[in-house]
Amino acid sequence: MLFLLELLISLLIVLGGFFVLVGSIGLIKLGDLMPRLHAPTKATTLGLGGMLIGSMLFFLGVEGKLSIHEVLISLFLFITAPVSAHFMAKAWLHLNAKHRPKLPPTGSNRGWSTYDASHAPEPGWPTSDDPDRPAQ
Amino acid sequence: MAQQQNKRSFGWFPHPLLTVVLVLIWMLLLNAFTAGGLVMGLILGTVIPIITSNFWPERPRILAYHKALSFMLLVAYDVVVANIHVARLILFKPAGQLHTRWVTVPIDLKSSEAITLLAATITMTPGTVSSDLSADSRCLLVHCLDAPDPEQAVQQIKTRYEARIREIFE
Numbered sequence: 001m002l003f004l005l006e007l008l009i010s011l012l013i014v015l016g017g018f019f020v021l022v023g024s025i026g027l028i029k030l031g032d033l034m035p036r037l038h039a040p041t042k043a044t045t046l047g048l049g050g051m052l053i054g055s056m057l058f059f060l061g062v063e064g065k066l067s068i069h070e071v072l073i074s075l076f077l078f079i080t081a082p083v084s085a086h087f088m089a090k091a092w093l094h095l096n097a098k099h100r101p102k103l104p105p106t107g108s109n110r111g112w113s114t115y116d117a118s119h120a121p122e123p124g125w126p127t128s129d130d131p132d133r134p135a136q
Numbered sequence: 137m138a139q140q141q142n143k144r145s146f147g148w149f150p151h152p153l154l155t156v157v158l159v160l161i162w163m164l165l166l167n168a169f170t171a172g173g174l175v176m177g178l179i180l181g182t183v184i185p186i187i188t189s190n191f192w193p194e195r196p197r198i199l200a201y202h203k204a205l206s207f208m209l210l211v212a213y214d215v216v217v218a219n220i221h222v223a224r225l226i227l228f229k230p231a232g233q234l235h236t237r238w239v240t241v242p243i244d245l246k247s248s249e250a251i252t253l254l255a256a257t258i259t260m261t262p263g264t265v266s267s268d269l270s271a272d273s274r275c276l277l278v279h280c281l282d283a284p285d286p287e288q289a290v291q292q293i294k295t296r297y298e299a300r301i302r303e304i305f306e
């Protein structure tokens with residue numbers, strides 16, 4: 001029984017390592033920053049998840065105590081990964097203003113907030129959650 | 137919009153749910169149950185909501201908790217699928233054959249919390265990263281890693297995620 005558990009734990013850790021490796025390969029293989037952004041935001045989520053579940057199983061089954069730090073790690077990961085990806089994308093948009101004409105239109109008379117943030121929002125519309133918008 | 141017009145309250149517990157979450161996170165951080173730890177958690181859970189109350193003048197009201205739960209499960213499942221999908225793209229598809237493109241996703245959500253949730257969901261799920269919001273908060277700029285058909289990508293985001301988020305908040 002202990003052997004099976006250890007087998008499962010090692011499988012989870014190897015699987016986790018595999019997906020983190022794929023994320024790193026993606027960073028090398030994809031040429032530009034925007035495609036590169038996809039690799040760390042996704043391939044690593046499952047990689048880290050596998051390792052964390054493996055870690056919880058290890059402490060629960062082998063050491064015999066409940067460890068819930070791992071739940072917190074995944075919670076923080078799910079909160080921080082989209083925010084940091086969004087910040088990197090915005091930084092890229094600022095650095096590559098020449099790409100602005102290539103972006104699809106917004107479909108309204110206002111532009112994308114990275115380039116069109118200096119105006120006050122239309123009355124009646126909610127204030128944006130955009131971190132770049134100056135305080136009103 | 138009507139449900140956001142809650143009066144701001146400055147009692148001892150301006151945000152009871154945040155207090156509960158903070159105490160829970162503190163206990164998880166300690167990784168062991170002690171009376172001293174619980175007292176410290178309660179102190180933090182009381183002080184932090186009072187100090188930070190200026191940061192959330194409006195509060196979204198979650199209308200359907202069971203729908204929020206099923207949405208979380210759906211996203212968790214999609215995250216696993218997204219990981220395998222992106223891993224396959226990275227390993228087996230030559231970088232030149234990827235159809236990377238920008239798409240505009242028009243959004244009908246009104247509250248900024250709901251839009252934030254949608255943007256975060258888009259980033260965590262198959263081959264898409266939300267990159268910018270239009271200045272009038274009516275559409276999201278999304279970068280797709282591999283989208284041969286941009287129309288379909290937009291439709292999937294709208295029907296699969298946005299419709300469900302709207303049921304939770306509005």
